[in-house]
Amino acid sequence: MKIPFPSLTFFQALQALMRQDEARFRRLGFVDTTFGIRIVTTDRAWQYLLTFEVFECREVREVSTFDLTAIDFVLQGDLAAWVEMLDNIRQHGGADVSHSLNTLTHFGERLTLLYDDPDNRDKFFRFQESIQEFFDLASALDVELPMSTAAGAVVTT
Amino acid sequence: MAYLSTIDFFTDRNFLDRWQRTLRGELDLGWLHAKTEKLAATPENPRRGLTFRDLDQGAYGFTALPEVVRQNRSLAPRGAELPEGLPDLQPAVSHKSEVWAYNTEGYYEEAMTRQWNATLDVPWHELAKYELPDDISRAYAQLLTFLTEVEMIATDVPAQWLGRLNNEFTEVKNFMATQVMDEARHSEVFRKRALTTGYGLMKASPQNEWSLKLIRDSDSFAEMSLALHLVGEGFVLTLFRFSEYISPTELDKKIFRLVMQDEARHVGYGVQHLKWVMRHFPEKREVIHQHLDEVENMVFGGGYAVEVTEPFIILAGKGTKKENIEHGTRITALFQMKQIEEYFERLDKCGLQERRQRSKLHNALELTRASLQEAGVIP
Amino acid sequence: MAFYLEKDYFEDLELFHLTERVMSGDLTLHWYEAKTERVRVAPRQPARGLTYEDCNVGSYSYDRLPDLIRTNYSMAPRGAELWGKLPDLGYTVNRKSDVWADNVAVLYEEAKTRRWAPAVDLPWETLARAPLPEILEAAMAQLCTFLQECATAALGITSHWVYAINQEFLELKSYLSAQILDHARHVEAFRKRALAGGQGLKRASVCAEQALKELLSADTYPTSSVAGNVLLGSFLLELYRYMAAIAPSPLDLRLFRLAMQDAARMVAYGTGNVRYHLRHHPQRASFLHDYLDTTEHCLLGLAGSPECLEPLILLSGGGSEASQVQRGSRAVAHFLRQTIADYLERCEHAGLSGRSTRSQLPQYLQRLGV
Numbered sequence: 083m084k085i086p087f088p089s090l091t092f093f094q095a096l097q098a099l100m101r102q103d104e105a106r107f108r109r110l111g112f113v114d115t116t117f118g119i120r121i122v123t124t125d126r127a128w129q130y131l132l133t134f135e136v137f138e139c140r141e142v143r144e145v146s147t148f149d150l151t152a153i154d155f156v157l158q159g160d161l162a163a164w165v166e167m168l169d170n171i172r173q174h175g176g177a178d179v180s181h182s183l184n185t186l187t188h189f190g191e192r193l194t195l196l197y198d199d200p201d202n203r204d205k206f207f208r209f210q211e212s213i214q215e216f217f218d219l220a221s222a223l224d225v226e227l228p229m230s231t232a233a234g235a236v237v238t239t
Numbered sequence: 240m241a242y243l244s245t246i247d248f249f250t251d252r253n254f255l256d257r258w259q260r261t262l263r264g265e266l267d268l269g270w271l272h273a274k275t276e277k278l279a280a281t282p283e284n285p286r287r288g289l290t291f292r293d294l295d296q297g298a299y300g301f302t303a304l305p306e307v308v309r310q311n312r313s314l315a316p317r318g319a320e321l322p323e324g325l326p327d328l329q330p331a332v333s334h335k336s337e338v339w340a341y342n343t344e345g346y347y348e349e350a351m352t353r354q355w356n357a358t359l360d361v362p363w364h365e366l367a368k369y370e371l372p373d374d375i376s377r378a379y380a381q382l383l384t385f386l387t388e389v390e391m392i393a394t395d396v397p398a399q400w401l402g403r404l405n406n407e408f409t410e411v412k413n414f415m416a417t418q419v420m421d422e423a424r425h426s427e428v429f430r431k432r433a434l435t436t437g438y439g440l441m442k443a444s445p446q447n448e449w450s451l452k453l454i455r456d457s458d459s460f461a462e463m464s465l466a467l468h469l470v471g472e473g474f475v476l477t478l479f480r481f482s483e484y485i486s487p488t489e490l491d492k493k494i495f496r497l498v499m500q501d502e503a504r505h506v507g508y509g510v511q512h513l514k515w516v517m518r519h520f521p522e523k524r525e526v527i528h529q530h531l532d533e534v535e536n537m538v539f540g541g542g543y544a545v546e547v548t549e550p551f552i553i554l555a556g557k558g559t560k561k562e563n564i565e566h567g568t569r570i571t572a573l574f575q576m577k578q579i580e581e582y583f584e585r586l587d588k589c590g591l592q593e594r595r596q597r598s599k600l601h602n603a604l605e606l607t608r609a610s611l612q613e614a615g616v617i618p
Numbered sequence: 619m620a621f622y623l624e625k626d627y628f629e630d631l632e633l634f635h636l637t638e639r640v641m642s643g644d645l646t647l648h649w650y651e652a653k654t655e656r657v658r659v660a661p662r663q664p665a666r667g668l669t670y671e672d673c674n675v676g677s678y679s680y681d682r683l684p685d686l687i688r689t690n691y692s693m694a695p696r697g698a699e700l701w702g703k704l705p706d707l708g709y710t711v712n713r714k715s716d717v718w719a720d721n722v723a724v725l726y727e728e729a730k731t732r733r734w735a736p737a738v739d740l741p742w743e744t745l746a747r748a749p750l751p752e753i754l755e756a757a758m759a760q761l762c763t764f765l766q767e768c769a770t771a772a773l774g775i776t777s778h779w780v781y782a783i784n785q786e787f788l789e790l791k792s793y794l795s796a797q798i799l800d801h802a803r804h805v806e807a808f809r810k811r812a813l814a815g816g817q818g819l820k821r822a823s824v825c826a827e828q829a830l831k832e833l834l835s836a837d838t839y840p841t842s843s844v845a846g847n848v849l850l851g852s853f854l855l856e857l858y859r860y861m862a863a864i865a866p867s868p869l870d871l872r873l874f875r876l877a878m879q880d881a882a883r884m885v886a887y888g889t890g891n892v893r894y895h896l897r898h899h900p901q902r903a904s905f906l907h908d909y910l911d912t913t914e915h916c917l918l919g920l921a922g923s924p925e926c927l928e929p930l931i932l933l934s935g936g937g938s939e940a941s942q943v944q945r946g947s948r949a950v951a952h953f954l955r956q957t958i959a960d961y962l963e964r965c966e967h968a969g970l971s972g973r974s975t976r977s978q979l980p981q982y983l984q985r986l987g988v
Contacts, residue, residue, distance in 0.1 A: 294813050438657075
């Protein structure tokens with residue numbers, strides 16, 4: 083069954099895959115962070131809150147707002163950037179250098195890190211490998227991505 | 240401020256000019272023509288990955304390291320080009336045979352892949368199913384107090400020395416770093432176990448603390464290694480093996496098996512270091528004997544530490560009744576003899592066979608053996 | 619020998635009689651009624667195991683530690699009964715607020731679970747299968763030569779203090795031990811990376827090493843920590859992050875991503891330490907500011923050393939053609955801005971208010987034209 087992106091179902095599927103692949107994430111170590119995902123187009127935004135604890139993704143939920151003082155950071159980007167990243171993950175079995183979360187956020191062009199407290203923002207770096215491998219799990223999903231247009235924008239249904 | 244850079248980078252005009260030129264695209268690229276060896280090291284065994292031994296080639300190798308390091312006293316890695324102006328880090332040890340051991344690089348790689356975690360690798364949740372007799376719990380808590388106390392010294396001492404070694408001794412420094420972590424983990428696991436007994440920590444052991452001071456205050460790396468790796472940890476290794484044998488639960492057996500692996504690496508380094516010294520630095524022999532005289536005095540003085548011996552007797556005898564104590568003292572006496580015998584076996588392997596003749600500790604061992612034979616404890 | 623035991627025990631009759639007594643079964647049991655608190659801790663969260671936080675109870679806790687340790691200069695573990703004649707082991711760092719951070723126990727547990735081993739956790743075989751173009755490999759070899767110097771200095775900074783810090787601060791010393799292993803791992807990883815690529819090591823850096831020796835030489839723990847963990851740590855974190863973003867191979871991507879995680883812990887401890895220190899001694903902010911006024915130039919010595927800057931430009935631009943160098947220079951200018959901005963933001967957030975305006979680093983970037 084195809085899993086649409088963006089959707090809560092998509093993140094729940096990643097959560098389930100992470101639980102199934104516990105040994106892989108146990109090897110990477112504790113991951114204790116709560117962060118937001120914000121996917122935007124010109125006319126709407128999808129927002130999800132992901133809570134990681136010990137070796138698993140404990141909770142995913144859709145939220146209407148983020149309180150940056152209560153969470154560690156928010157990964158924000160255009161739907162097109164997210165789609166490109168997931169497409170890349172699907173093609174390569176995991177993000178390549180140009181599409182890793184670190185690369186996409188580093189120059190703040192495709193994805194941006196929003197935060198209130200730089201200490202909490204630094205958790206993005208502290209748990210980098212776990213967070214990246216969490217998203218890389220998407221390669222095992224049959225994801226229904228919005229279609230890209232030639233201009234790089236996306237068409238959602 | 241003990242040291243200030245010879246260049247003030249805020250004000251140095253040349254530094255700024257050069258940086259500006261570089262950012263404009265005028266690169267100097269002098270480093271591109273560094274007079275160093277080219278090397279493409281590959282793993283000899285892909286399953287083992289790329290090891291330090293795979294890098295033991297040419298000027299980069301530890302085999303080619305000269306006995307005395309004369310050129311490099313800086314942070315520069317072994318084999319790099321050394322330009323004029325590198326700072327002097329004032330290393331306290333620049334003589335290879337003072338620190339080297341056969342298989343240092345192997346011990347390091349082993350340590351890196353055999354790291355374990357006292358928080359997760361011990362099944363703490365299973366403790367709820369064990370209810371130990373009061374005298375056993377109490378004796379065990381006391382033994383664990385002693386182990387918590389002595390382990391952290393083996394973190395401090397290598398940490399101190401690794402910062403004082405010439406940076407050419409990369410593999411030794413890295414091995415010391417693994418020991419620092421191993422011993423911190425031992426202190427952690429014994430403390431955690433003590434706090435799960437229902438007793439907590441018990442009494443400190445002053446006699447053993449004085450022994451630790453002897454190790455901490457060693458004047459040279461070689462003295463430190465003899466006292467710490469070969470003697471101190473050698474005795475503790477035997478203690479861990481016996482502790483596994485007398486452990487009150489399966490969980491405790493696991494703890495002692497894990498710490499034993501780490502300790503065996505450290506003792507291995509100590510033995511291989513002494514072997515190296517005996518072969519490459521034979522004039523050190525008399526100095527080593529003199530130092531061992533004092534270190535053996537330290538070991539023998541451990542007899543005062545009844546807060547260690549007595550819990551051992553109770554744990555070995557499995558209780559405090561007369562018959563338990565009788566059984567426990569027999570096992571403990573055998574254990575103590577074993578500690579000393581294994582120590583002399585290690586010295587034999589290092590080429591110090593004559594130690595038995597001049598050692599007061601060996602004399603004490605023989606007297607103990609005779610009295611145990613007379614009492615019928617051993618044949 | 620600087621120290622001798624007070625007796626020749628082989629000639630000590632008292633010891634002989636004591637041993638004879640105990641081994642005949644007449645135990646002293648003087649330890650049996652130790653005057654210590656009885657506790658039975660258990661994991662609060664089984665999946666996480668038994669952590670130091672679980673053991674933070676009663677007289678054993680680190681929360682109850684006094685700021686100044688006056689009563690224990692021995693190795694006796696915190697909470698044990700101190701009795702008899704215990705030695706002074708010579709600790710010179712005995713003030714909790716000099717060394718502590720609220721996140722110490724968490725970072726220690728995190729460091730242990732997030733450990734990695736360069737020999738087996740990096741895909742070395744991929745480099746042999748798909749080598750980099752020669753110029754990029756040479757740049758990587760130079761950068762890794764430089765990074766070994768940095769990691770060796772970081773190793774020196776941490777290891778220097780462990781020996782001097784009072785044993786009562788066990789969790790802090792445990793974290794520093796994990797940090798020592800992290801630094802050693804980086805020395806190993808960058809050495810292996812340089813020697814695996816076909817170029818070998820390149821040139822050591824005078825500018826960087828002068829800067830690193832100054833950072834190594836900080837003479838108090840709070841200054842050493844802000845120098846090592848915040849200043850050097852921030853620089854390394856940003857550099858590893860940057861290299862992970864532009865990594866020229868899968869091996870380099872993984873190497874720098876893993877190194878980034880370790881450096882982020884270092885920075886988290888450093889900022890936590892500054893915050894804790896200033897919370898207890900707000901008047902010392904001016905002392906740390908003064909120190910940084912003098913020392914921040916070391917960040918320039920590192921970032922601006924040709925042995926770091928030039929390979930970074932080549933790696934960023936993808937080669938040494940003029941257009942590639944131009945592109946690389948622009949990217950590196952961005953990296954420099956980001957590095958300084960993030961460092962100053964961390965200082966401010968840790969309690970060094972006004973650091974952004976007081977620091978000469980932003981003006982220096984202007985002079986550079988960045």
